[in-house]
Amino acid sequence: MLELAILGLLMDRDHHGYEVRAHLRDRLGLGANISFGSIYPALARLEREGLVEVAVTSATKVSTLSTGSLSGERASLRSLRVTPGLNRKSRKVYQITPRGREEFAHLLADPATLNDGKNFSMRMALAKYLAPNARVGLLEQRRSSLCARLGEARQYASNDELDTYARSVMEHAVQGVELDIAWIDTLLATERSNQINLAPEAN
Amino acid sequence: MLELAILGLLMDRDHHGYEVRAHLRDRLGLGANISFGSIYPALARLEREGLVEVAVTSATKVSTLSTGSLSGERASLRSLRVTPGLNRKSRKVYQITPRGREEFAHLLADPATLNDGKNFSMRMALAKYLAPNARVGLLEQRRSSLCARLGEARQYASNDELDTYARSVMEHAVQGVELDIAWIDTLLATERSNQINLAPEAN
DNA sequence: TTTCGATATATCGAACTGATATGATAGTTG
DNA sequence: CAACTATCATATCAGTTCGATATATCGAAA
Numbered sequence: 001m002l003e004l005a006i007l008g009l010l011m012d013r014d015h016h017g018y019e020v021r022a023h024l025r026d027r028l029g030l031g032a033n034i035s036f037g038s039i040y041p042a043l044a045r046l047e048r049e050g051l052v053e054v055a056v057t058s059a060t061k062v063s064t065l066s067t068g069s070l071s072g073e074r075a076s077l078r079s080l081r082v083t084p085g086l087n088r089k090s091r092k093v094y095q096i097t098p099r100g101r102e103e104f105a106h107l108l109a110d111p112a113t114l115n116d117g118k119n120f121s122m123r124m125a126l127a128k129y130l131a132p133n134a135r136v137g138l139l140e141q142r143r144s145s146l147c148a149r150l151g152e153a154r155q156y157a158s159n160d161e162l163d164t165y166a167r168s169v170m171e172h173a174v175q176g177v178e179l180d181i182a183w184i185d186t187l188l189a190t191e192r193s194n195q196i197n198l199a200p201e202a203n
Numbered sequence: 204m205l206e207l208a209i210l211g212l213l214m215d216r217d218h219h220g221y222e223v224r225a226h227l228r229d230r231l232g233l234g235a236n237i238s239f240g241s242i243y244p245a246l247a248r249l250e251r252e253g254l255v256e257v258a259v260t261s262a263t264k265v266s267t268l269s270t271g272s273l274s275g276e277r278a279s280l281r282s283l284r285v286t287p288g289l290n291r292k293s294r295k296v297y298q299i300t301p302r303g304r305e306e307f308a309h310l311l312a313d314p315a316t317l318n319d320g321k322n323f324s325m326r327m328a329l330a331k332y333l334a335p336n337a338r339v340g341l342l343e344q345r346r347s348s349l350c351a352r353l354g355e356a357r358q359y360a361s362n363d364e365l366d367t368y369a370r371s372v373m374e375h376a377v378q379g380v381e382l383d384i385a386w387i388d389t390l391l392a393t394e395r396s397n398q399i400n401l402a403p404e405a406n
Numbered sequence: 407t408t409t410c411g412a413t414a415t416a417t418c419g420a421a422c423t424g425a426t427a428t429g430a431t432a433g434t435t436g
Numbered sequence: 437c438a439a440c441t442a443t444c445a446t447a448t449c450a451g452t453t454c455g456a457t458a459t460a461t462c463g464a465a466a
Contacts, residue, residue, distance in 0.1 A: 002453080018414050026359040029372040031352075032319070038453050040416060045452095090460095091414065116235070121375070127368035149234075156229040164393075165330035169232040172324070172386045179382055183375045190367075205421080221445045241422050243447060248421095293430095294445065413462075423452075431444075436437105 001119050002042040005030065007051065007104040008126040010096035014055050017043055017092065028125045030118060043094060051100035056093040109134040111141050117180065124187070136191050143184045150177045204322050205245040208233065210254065210307040211329040213299035217258050220246055220295065231328045233321060246297060254303035259296040312337040314344050320383065327390070339394050346387045353380045 009015055009023050017039050024030045024039075046052040096104070107113060108126060120142050127135050157170035212218055212226050220242050227233045227242075249255040299307070310316060311329060323345050330338050360373035 016414075017416095026362065027365065027369060029359075029369070029376055031376065035454050035456095036415075037417075037455070041452080121372050125369040125372040128366045156232075159229065162230065163331045166230060166232070166328040168386075168390065169324050169328045172382075173232055173234065175382060175386075176379065179375075179378060183371075183378075187371065219445075220447095238423050238425095239446075240424070240448080244421080408466090410465080411463090414460085416458085418457080419455095421452100421454075423450105425449085425451105427446105427448080429445085431442100433440100433442085435440085 001113075001115070001122070002034065002038055003046055003051075004104065004107045004113075005122050005126075006039075006042055006046065007096060007100055008108070008122075008129070010052060010094060011101065011104060011126075011129060014093050014095045016094065029121045043092075046100070047094075049103075050097060051103050052094045052096050054092050055095035057090060105129070109138075111138060114138060114141060132191065132195065136188065139184055139188050139191065143181065143188070146177055146181050146184065150174065150181065153177055204316075204318070204325070205237065205241055206249055206254075207307070207310045207316075208325050208329075209242075209245055209249060210299060210303055211311070211325075211332070213255060213297060214304065214307060214329075214332060217296050217298045219297065232324045246295075249303070250297075252306075253300060254306050255297045255299050257295050258298035260293060308332065312341075314341060317341060317344060335394065335398065339391065342387055342391050342394065346384065346391070349380055349384050349387065353377065353384065356380055 005024055005028050006020055008028065009020060015023065017036070020039055020043075021034055021036065024034050025032070043052065047054070108123060108129060109131070114120060114123070120138070123130075123138060130138070153170065153174045157167060157174050159167075159170075162170065208227055208231050209223055211231065212223060218226065220239070223242055223246075224236055224239065227237050228235070246255065250257070311326060311332060312334070317323060317326070323341070326333075326341060330341075333341070356373065356377045360370060360377050362370075362373075365373065
């Protein structure tokens with residue numbers, strides 16, 4: 001899931017790891033900060049799979065005092081080496097590859113990898129990259145799984161063995177699911193009105 | 204977090220692992236099914252720490268055909284051994300220990316371990332075991348963190364670089380937080396009216 | 407000037423997921 | 437009645453994620 005989110009960010013423009021975290025939060029709606037212990041390994045996996053590559057390893061303000069006698073090759077080696085312990089700032093800027101773009105399109109549209117609410121929200125935040133029919137497909141799948149969930153939640157809330165607090169938790173869960181369904185419905189309504197506007201003489 | 208939830212279930216009565224999963228879902232509001240890959244290791248941890256113990260290992264319908272020549276000791280060994288490959292049903296029923304009850308009370312009231320929404324809901328489902336002041340404390344802490352979150356979410360939603368879909372995701376997140384705050388407020392109101400009813404002549 | 411907060415990468419252990427394996431028991435159906 | 441299926445029940449594994457921690461740079465303020 002993180003890999004899809006990161007690929008989605010890189011579809012727009014290049015990013016480095018530290019930047020990725022902020023965007024996962026404020027552009028993809030992944031609420032709390034995702035830990036770097038997830039992000040850096042995910043970037044490493046994507047790189048290993050050839051879906052992203054390091055575009056630039058910038059070492060800001062390379063001191064011109066000591067590099068005077070270094071050949072260009074040795075200087076570039078120095079700036080590419082990013083093992084900890086190096087004495088200058090390293091900043092690996094990642095870029096999505098053509099294969100990465102393919103994989104992104106495939107993953108984003110794949111209904112089999114749609115697991116939970118966070119996953120769905122993240123995909124909707126990237127929905128501009130989806131074909132309209134794929135968008136509607138994901139929305140309808142999500143809607144039906146939420147309806148199932150609503151039935152379960154209502155059942156749990158009506159369990160008369162629950163004390164006041166536990167019952168309140170269950171009722172709140174029901175309200176949460178209802179809110180989610182209402183949201184999906186507004187999104188579906190928008191999709192349908194767009195289809196009508198774009199293809200009024202269809203049929 | 205799982206350990207606290209399991210201890211909470213065992214406060215009420217003994218359970219075996221398979222049963223725990225259903226109750227995490229329908230009594231503690233931990234929505235989707237928690238995987239057994241979480242539950243069994245958690246039970247093993249709790250047992251290792253001495254917070255729970257195996258009350259009974261029941262082997263329903265021990266075949267009386269082959270056990271005729273077995274001594275009582277060997278028969279009990281057989282029913283206690285639960286390594287895979289055994290040819291009879293094993294069912295480990297867990298019981299909370301006195302130290303487990305202490306640890307439960309401590310963990311449940313500890314505001315430092317209150318991380319996310321799921322954690323909070325789970326604690327509220329167990330709130331009958333909390334002292335009223337601890338209950339109000341947790342509610343107020345949750346409220347203030349939700350208010351902070353609301354501010355952030357509103358800020359993200361007002362980012363004008365977002366496309367329609369991403370903005371919709373952010374606005375939905377805002378509504379979710381608002382619903383959560385409204386819930387907390389009803390719970391706080393209930394707590395306060397209870398305090399007035401129980402101690403009307405305070406001050 | 408040095409100290410502080412933000413920027414930036416990386417690693418580690420522990421926890422959780424989803425998949426998979428194994429087998430017991432109970433019901434049902436051809 | 438035998439075979440099949442669903443549910444009950446425990447367990448392990450690889451892979452993912454979290455939270456904490458370490459390290460180092462940079463700009464700004466005290």
